[in-house]
Amino acid sequence: MDGLPAPGAHTRRGVAMNNVGRLEPCPCGSGRRFKHCHGALGATDVETVEIPPAQLENRIREHALESFELQRQQGRTRPIISTVVDGSRHVFVGNRVFRGPWTTFTTFLIDYFKDTFGIDWGNRQLTLPVHARHPVLQWMDALHEQVAKHRGSNDRHVFSVPDVGCLRAIRNLAYDLFLIEHRIRPDQGQRAFDDLLDRLRDPDRFDAARHEARVAAMLLRAGFSVLWEDDAAPDRASHRGGFTATYPTTGRPFRIDWAVGEHKHGGDALALGDVLAASLQQPVPLERVVVLDLNHADAPGVRKEDWQSRAVEQLHALEQDRSYADLPAALVVLLNAPDRHALDELIPDPGMVVEGFRMDRFRVGDRVALAREDDRAIEMERLLQSLGEYGFVPVTFDGSVAGLDESRRLLFGEFYELHEASGVLEEAIVDDGECHAIGFVRTEAGNLRALRVALSDQEMWAWRRQPESFFGILHRPDRRARKPLDLYEFLYAIYRSAPKDKLLALMTDQPDTERLRAMDQAHLAKLYCFRVAAEIGNSPDSPEMPAWLRHLLPLQRDDTDSAPE
Structure with a gap:
């Protein structure tokens, strides 16, 4: 096209450099001759930026987390390819492109399901008596009844439908077809996919x-x-x-x-x-x-x-x-x-x-x-x-974890305010039975404080789905604590090798400090973990709460505003 430099031409600030004499001033405005500037052998317009090590480490960790969440949701196959242009979602599936107002991948799958089976085919099925229709039309009828039942007088765009058989059947088949079409091989995949669709449309071979x-x-x-x-x-x-x-x-x-x-x-x-x-x-x-x-x-x-x-x-x-x-x-x-x-x-x-x-x-x-x-x-x-x-269909297009309110989320390495203290979250576990998270915050004084955070149903679903990344970085997958003993084992895995002086520093307010100083490191580590676990777990065998534990108050969260259904 007119106005564009020839292929391979050097460009700088919109100026073509392929016709600049080597002894002429460089068009970049540096004041140097072209041969000593952008005309030099190996010259490049790439700017080298030095990134602080901590920032680079954080970015690498974030990339690892994003890659893990994407693979955990979508498997090891070709990822979902999607973008938003002018407010409209574009989804690329095999050789086709879909455009629509979808906000979640699961809502897209419903429309993909209808389009893949064929709108005209579906309309012909609707002319038949209900009992004579194809199974997928019966699934759709059942789903429409569920939607009408649970929407009621609610005119919101977002509402919940129980994960009943018709919804699971449609969603799982739609995602299976999406995965197959998305990985079609040009030499023979399209023919095999078309043959599969023909057999799916036949009730006798369905x-x-x-x-x-x-x-x-x-x-x-x-x-x-x-x-x-x-x-x-x-x-x-x-x-x-x-x-x-x-x-x-x-x-x-x-x-x-x-x-x-x-x-x-x-x-x-x-x-x-x-x-x-x-x-x-x-x-x-x-x-x-x-x-x-x-x-x-x-x-x-x-x-x-x-x-x-x-x-x-x-x-x-x-x-x-x-x-x-x-x-x-x-x-x-x-x-x-x-x-x-x-x-x-x-x-x-x-x-x-x-x-x-x-x-x-x-x-x-x-x-x-x-x-x-x-x-x-x-x-x-x-x-x-x-x-x-199998059966876990991605909710989001990009692999992000659905059901998490980022403004209320516990994240490793973040700073949190507690009652009479503040610090950085170092460890956390989830109590599956009580539906809350227990976080351990390292204060500026070096002490370990705990906080208890209630989790919504959606947050619990997200944790069960991806426990490794629930707290913002890739971490050990066993993050649950159903009983005080589980909590003790979790803490002991962290503090079993802690120096004795560090353990004593964490227990300076204990009433039996003289006895604690006489203990060896192994016994002291076990006792420290037991006392923390017993108190946080509300065990009936818990000793009287010492002063250093009275400050382990829960982080208050406003749970009055309900999450979208």
């Missing part, structure tokens, strides 16, 4: 296609690449299929087989032998993983007693059954997704079973050993992590 999408999304979230093979097209009659998944870091491929059980109400949903045999009958020179959906209307673990143990027992029995002697070794994942069978009910997490079939690894009780194995276990470790995270 259950199988739904499970296929779930398994593919689990693999993608774990960091695998997924290849749909022509010879691995889903078996329409038995509701099973498969594909190849490769872990990019190691380059090791795996054969992934999936299958869906027959939909049952009541009865035994764990007839695994025939389904497992059908999934493993095709010989493949790869390590095998089989993911089976029980497709049971009941929620295992709630209405069925200990279904996980029964499943493991049945798998072990199959290993001894001569009828299945020719089946290859495989990692077997059993799960159940009853959401679509109970649209208006709150469904607890039904859990899952992960067990090795004809394998020495991945046996019940062998999870610790798994973590100690060589690098052959890294792919399955990533998959197991993804399985555990």
Whole structure:
């Protein structure tokens, strides 16, 4: 275009420098000749800025926290790509761009779900009787009823809907499709995705296609690449299929087989032998993983007693059954997704079973050993992590933690005012049972003071979701304290090696200071941690409150203004 310098031209303050003579004054205004300024060999317009070490360390820590929160929410797959332009949210999914007023990723998913299935297709479904409509239309009908029920006369844009079956079913399928489309491979991914959508729109093939999408999304979230093979097209009659998944870091491929059980109400949903045999009958020179959906209307673990143990027992029995002697070794994942069978009910997490079939690894009780194995276990470790995270759909576009009020948040390294004291927050834990955080503040005098902060339901949800980053920096994940003993162990991990003189300085107001001075460091550290834990935990065995503990007053917070529903 006119007015732009030629490619590769040096520019400074809007002036093209490619035609400046080397003996002429430099256009930058320095007063030096061009050859001694921006025309010098290796000259650059990059300005070097010296950053103080503390500021640089903080920025590195912030970047690590942001990266952790993003990966914890979105997995090891391609992150959500989104930006706001002129007040409108733009979301990039595969080869498509969506634009709308969405403030959260979950609200975007509802519109993405409708658009991906097809607005015209949905309108045609609405002309059918309710009982004859496609399952996803029945989900949408149930969701609209829930919205109307809980909105009531409330005209606010933000209100809460319980996490009932219809909402979970829509949200999880929408996110699975998003993950797949977002990772489409140009050579064959689009064709496979279109074929998956065709089968999802077919009521007779819907259950199988739904499970296929779930398994593919689990693999993608774990960091695998997924290849749909022509010879691995889903078996329409038995509701099973498969594909190849490769872990990019190691380059090791795996054969992934999936299958869906027959939909049952009541009865035994764990007839695994025939389904497992059908999934493993095709010989493949790869390590095998089989993911089976029980497709049971009941929620295992709630209405069925200990279904996980029964499943493991049945798998072990199959290993001894001569009828299945020719089946290859495989990692077997059993799960159940009853959401679509109970649209208006709150469904607890039904859990899952992960067990090795004809394998020495991945046996019940062998999870610790798994973590100690060589690098052959890294792919399955990533998959197991993804399985555990399944169902947690990101709320935000950028990986930030939803449900936190930054103005009320406890953050390590921040300065807090207490009653008659102030200091920097050094440690903190969350009491899961009492729904509050206990923070430990180091005062300017070097003493440790405690504060107790009530946490809202949204803050507790955020902590349970990401305990490692809840207090603003990456920290040890075990931050809970259900009992005084838990609090004692937490404190002892910090002070077990503290010098004796430091411990005595923290207990100068104790009534038995002479006895404390006579103790060795090990006993003194334990007693200090016990007394702090006993008082903060309100233990009935707590000694009389000494003067130095009377100042450990809670940080007062105004909880009168309710958070958005």
